[in-house]
Amino acid sequence: MDSTWVFIGVFFALAPLLAAAPIVIGHYLGPSKPNPIKNDVYECGLKTVGDAWVRFKVQYYLFALVFLIFDVELVFLYPWAVAYDMLPTFAVLEGLLFIVMLLAALVYAWKREALDWYD
Amino acid sequence: MAFLQDPTLIVEWLRQLLLGWGLSPALTSLALYVLGALALATGPLLWVIFLIWFERKAVARIQDRLGPNRVGKYGLLQPFADVLKLLTKEDIIPAKADKFLYWMAPILSLAGVLLLWPAVPLGKGIGGNVNVAVLYLVAVGTLSTFAILVAGWSANNKYALLGAFRTVAQMISYEVPIVLALLVPVLLARSMNLQAIVAAQDVWFVVAAPLPALIFFVASIAEVGRTPFDLLEAESEIIAGFHIEYSGMKFAMFFAGEFLHAFTVGVLGAVLFFGGWRGPGAEAYPILGLFYLWLKAFLLYFVIVWVRGTFPRVRIDHLLDFTWKFLTPLALVVLMATAVLDKALVRAGAWPRALGLLVVNAVIWLLAQRWLRKVEKRLEPPMVAQPGQYPVARYTPPEPQAAEGD
Amino acid sequence: MVTTFVFLLTAVVMLVAALIAVLKDNLVHAAMGLVVTLFGTAVLFVLMEAYFLAVAQVVIYVGAIAILIVFSIMLTRRVGAAWGAQTNPTWPFALLVAGLLTVLVTRMVRAWAPDQVLPAAAAVPADITARLGAALVDPNGYVVPFEVASVLLLAALIGAVYVAWGGRKAEKETHK
Amino acid sequence: MIPLSWYLVVAALLFGIGVYGVLARKNAVAILIGLELMFNAVLVNVLAFWRYLQPGETAGLVFAVVIFAVAAAEVAVGLALFIAVYRKFGSSDVDDINLLKW
Numbered sequence: 001m002d003s004t005w006v007f008i009g010v011f012f013a014l015a016p017l018l019a020a021a022p023i024v025i026g027h028y029l030g031p032s033k034p035n036p037i038k039n040d041v042y043e044c045g046l047k048t049v050g051d052a053w054v055r056f057k058v059q060y061y062l063f064a065l066v067f068l069i070f071d072v073e074l075v076f077l078y079p080w081a082v083a084y085d086m087l088p089t090f091a092v093l094e095g096l097l098f099i100v101m102l103l104a105a106l107v108y109a110w111k112r113e114a115l116d117w118y119d
Numbered sequence: 120m121a122f123l124q125d126p127t128l129i130v131e132w133l134r135q136l137l138l139g140w141g142l143s144p145a146l147t148s149l150a151l152y153v154l155g156a157l158a159l160a161t162g163p164l165l166w167v168i169f170l171i172w173f174e175r176k177a178v179a180r181i182q183d184r185l186g187p188n189r190v191g192k193y194g195l196l197q198p199f200a201d202v203l204k205l206l207t208k209e210d211i212i213p214a215k216a217d218k219f220l221y222w223m224a225p226i227l228s229l230a231g232v233l234l235l236w237p238a239v240p241l242g243k244g245i246g247g248n249v250n251v252a253v254l255y256l257v258a259v260g261t262l263s264t265f266a267i268l269v270a271g272w273s274a275n276n277k278y279a280l281l282g283a284f285r286t287v288a289q290m291i292s293y294e295v296p297i298v299l300a301l302l303v304p305v306l307l308a309r310s311m312n313l314q315a316i317v318a319a320q321d322v323w324f325v326v327a328a329p330l331p332a333l334i335f336f337v338a339s340i341a342e343v344g345r346t347p348f349d350l351l352e353a354e355s356e357i358i359a360g361f362h363i364e365y366s367g368m369k370f371a372m373f374f375a376g377e378f379l380h381a382f383t384v385g386v387l388g389a390v391l392f393f394g395g396w397r398g399p400g401a402e403a404y405p406i407l408g409l410f411y412l413w414l415k416a417f418l419l420y421f422v423i424v425w426v427r428g429t430f431p432r433v434r435i436d437h438l439l440d441f442t443w444k445f446l447t448p449l450a451l452v453v454l455m456a457t458a459v460l461d462k463a464l465v466r467a468g469a470w471p472r473a474l475g476l477l478v479v480n481a482v483i484w485l486l487a488q489r490w491l492r493k494v495e496k497r498l499e500p501p502m503v504a505q506p507g508q509y510p511v512a513r514y515t516p517p518e519p520q521a522a523e524g525d
Numbered sequence: 526m527v528t529t530f531v532f533l534l535t536a537v538v539m540l541v542a543a544l545i546a547v548l549k550d551n552l553v554h555a556a557m558g559l560v561v562t563l564f565g566t567a568v569l570f571v572l573m574e575a576y577f578l579a580v581a582q583v584v585i586y587v588g589a590i591a592i593l594i595v596f597s598i599m600l601t602r603r604v605g606a607a608w609g610a611q612t613n614p615t616w617p618f619a620l621l622v623a624g625l626l627t628v629l630v631t632r633m634v635r636a637w638a639p640d641q642v643l644p645a646a647a648a649v650p651a652d653i654t655a656r657l658g659a660a661l662v663d664p665n666g667y668v669v670p671f672e673v674a675s676v677l678l679l680a681a682l683i684g685a686v687y688v689a690w691g692g693r694k695a696e697k698e699t700h701k
Numbered sequence: 702m703i704p705l706s707w708y709l710v711v712a713a714l715l716f717g718i719g720v721y722g723v724l725a726r727k728n729a730v731a732i733l734i735g736l737e738l739m740f741n742a743v744l745v746n747v748l749a750f751w752r753y754l755q756p757g758e759t760a761g762l763v764f765a766v767v768i769f770a771v772a773a774a775e776v777a778v779g780l781a782l783f784i785a786v787y788r789k790f791g792s793s794d795v796d797d798i799n800l801l802k803w
Contacts, residue, residue, distance in 0.1 A: 002250070004248050005249075005571055006527070007156065008249070010149075010155075011233075012234065014157065015230040015234050016227070019225070019227075022206070022368050022372065023222070023226065023368045023369055026205065026206045026208065026210060026368030026369075026371075027368070029207050030206070030208050030210050030368075031207075034211070034214075039211065039212065040213070040214065058600075058689060058788075059288075060284050060288050061593070061596055061780070061784055062690055063288045063439070064589075064592055067291040067292065067295060068589040069773065070447075071295070071584060071588065071589040072585055072770055073675060075581045075769070076671070076675075078253070078254055078302065078311060078658075079577065079654050081305045081306040081309075081658070083309075083654075083655040083657075083658030084306055084309050087462075087662060089462065091662035092459070092662075094662045094668055098675050099451060099458075101676065101678075101679050103448070103451055104679060105682045105683075106447060108679075108682065108683055109686055112687075112690070114686045115440070115443040115444065117436035220554075220557070251579075251580050254584060255580050257584050258584045258587075258588065259583075261588030265560065269557075272599060284599075291589075294588075311654070529703060536707075536711045539711075540715065540718070543715055544718060546738060547719070547725070547726065547731075547735055555734055559738070562715070562738060562741065569745055569748075573751075573752040575751070575752065578762060581766070582744070586741075586772075590773060593776055593777070593780055594780070597780045598730050601784075601787045610727075611728055612726065612727065616725040619720075619724030622720060624721075626716070626720055627713055627714055627717030630713035630717075631710055631714075634713065638706070639704075639753070640705060643753060646705075648756065650756075657763065661766070666763075667763045674766075677770060678773065680774075681774035682777065684777075684781070685777040688778070688781040688782055688784075689781040
């Protein structure tokens with residue numbers, strides 16, 4: 001085991017605790033006088049209309065989808081970039097082909113209007 | 120004063136001290152790790168308090184105001200007063216909230232930013248030395264995204280959820296150019312280790328890769344959610360975004376996380392593109408390297424504050440178009456050009472290679488500008504400034520329609 | 526010692542989280558259980574010194590796949606509405622199949638006893654990530670899976686966008 | 702060092718839990734969650750074998766990377782189908798999607 005990863009492990013255990021400490025302190029220091037109106041949903045002073053439900057856009061899903069595909073392909077490229085000194089020209093071209101595939105994906109999503117925000 | 124040349128002596132001294140107290144070696148190591156982690160985490164957390172004062176003051180001056188000037192000299196004690204006030208505020212938990220997730224979100228939000236720090240090299244031989252550091256930064260960044268999604272969901276408020284959706288859509292969209300831009304320094308240094316990336320910068324990478332540096336910087340501002348990309352706090356549109364139901368210290372944690380994240384972006388930009396801790400004398404005296412890193416990071420952070428004080432907020436469709444239809448293709452093209460040229464110039468020295476890449480970057484930038492001009496002509500007339508006329512000359516109110524649903 | 530402790534802790538946490546992921550009626554909680562399990566897997570990868578895959582696991586699974594899943598759950602849900610039962614009435618059958626499978630595999634592992642049969646593992650080379658990168662584009666290595674993966678992802682993107690979204694015009698028509 | 706069989710047992714348990722999720726859940730996304738658990742179990746297995754049998758080779762890592770790609774493609778298309786079905790039927794229970802039943 002690399003010692004830096006042990007350190008990161010310790011940090012992973014400590015950071016949430018440090019972030020939680022002020023919140024917990026504040027929770028006990030502050031007054032606590034809950035009442036139903038205070039704890040109700042806050043919607044700019046208006047009463048909650050209907051069943052508080054908006055059907056959200058498919059758009060959000062599409063952005064996450066294109067992001068997913070890009071993310072996976074980009075992670076593949078990192079080892080390629082790290083190994084750059086070992087690579088012959090042919091291997092570099094293969095990497096470029098991979099990037100061209102990414103561009104193709106982007107162009108498709110673009111032409112298909114999946115990246116447009118519309119109302 | 121030998122520790123000025125070799126700060127690991129401090130660690131050795133501490134180790135001997137603890138061993139002298141009769142602790143077992145394993146326990147001593149653990150105690151040192153915990154101490155190191157505590158120091159590395161509390162440092163930024165305390166620094167945030169100063170950042171908040173600095174940012175308020177700087178933005179105020181940009182906007183011709185005075186800023187905080189009542190508590191202490193130059194209002195320096197203002198953030199402490201704010202912390203005291205926030206600590207004694209009532210902690211309101213909405214009755215219908217998903218309690219556990221509601222508590223987790225602000226903690227995750229701040230912890231996600233703190234966790235970026237162990238990967239950062241602070242000087243020669245001190246600070247992070249993670250072998251996959253660049254991807255580690257991306258991985259930890261996902262925690263903040265999750266925190267926002269959880270915050271929006273757990274409050275059980277449709278505006279909060281809407282704000283969270285918008286913010287997350289924005290964050291993941293801007294993550295693509297960031298990951299692409301990060302690939303370029305990795306390619307130039309042949310390593311994902313930030314320490315190795317700093318070591319490879321005999322010529323700062325901003326010379327060889329000015330466009331990736333710019334893309335990284337702009338996209339990071341958007342990722343953090345600062346003006347001009349602060350749709351998550353669009354008070355006029357979705358009241359306050361995902362943290363509408365948060366108050367007191369929990370709300371403050373989101374804010375502290377945002378400020379610290381902005382500064383961390385400065386640190387990462389300095390490490391990746393501006394030579395990190397490198398500077399005259401930093402090899403011999405690592406403490407000096409820490410100072411250089413801090414100086415570079417602070418300058419970059421100042422630019423972020425400057426941008427915040429200057430630019431108006433962009434519209435959400437422009438925001439998403441900007442990343443998907445401009446930054447991402449640009450980053451892809453730059454990456455391809457860098458890859459090809461780097462292989463072609465592999466025998467050249469550091470400076471010729473960097474200058475060659477600089478020329479290529481400039482050419483790509485000019486082409487992108489021309490392309491932008493072409494696109495600009497096709498935009499709706501009110502959006503383009505005509506000579507002798509303000510850009511908002513003809514405003515026609517949109518037809519009334521439902522806000523979000525389809 | 527330390528690694529054993531970390532391993533056991535991670536294993537317990539991730540298995541409990543996995544149980545939450547398949548048992549909770551509240552699907553958002555189930556998704557959070559999934560996220561914790563994915564994180565636990567990344568920790569196991571770190572223990573196995575597959576550092577690149579550990580961070581890739583977090584970037585891809587937690588950062589992209591889990592977000593997509595959470596988005597889908599939230600998109601198709603009324604805010605604050607009750608979840609209702611999420612389990613089929615035939616769940617005992619599912620339990621039987623899953624239980625049998627687990628017992629079978631566990632017994633197989635025990636019968637094989639790899640810890641006694643196999644020699645001690647060698648060390649992982651320090652430049653394993655670079656080697657992986659070189660192997661991925663090596664014509665005598667794994668260039669075919671590499672390029673096929675890119676085609677697969679492109680196809681997945683095209684298919685998914687096509688299925689979920691008819692384009693602006695078609696959308697407007699279906700909602701009139 | 703942790704014995705190989707521990708990893709294999711954890712992976713087996715994870716796989717079993719995933720199988721239960723896939724078989725017992727009603728909601729399509731919940732089924733996908735179960736599938737992801739199974740994928741993860743496979744990943745743990747593959748990497749454990751890589752670590753203990755041939756840590757100097759890259760075959761195991763490439764295998765894992767390809768699993769990432771396949772899992773991502775599967776989730777993308779699966780959820781796209783789910784969203785399309787939801788928009789058509791207004792339901793996310795797989796039992797309600799029964800047009801082909803008769």
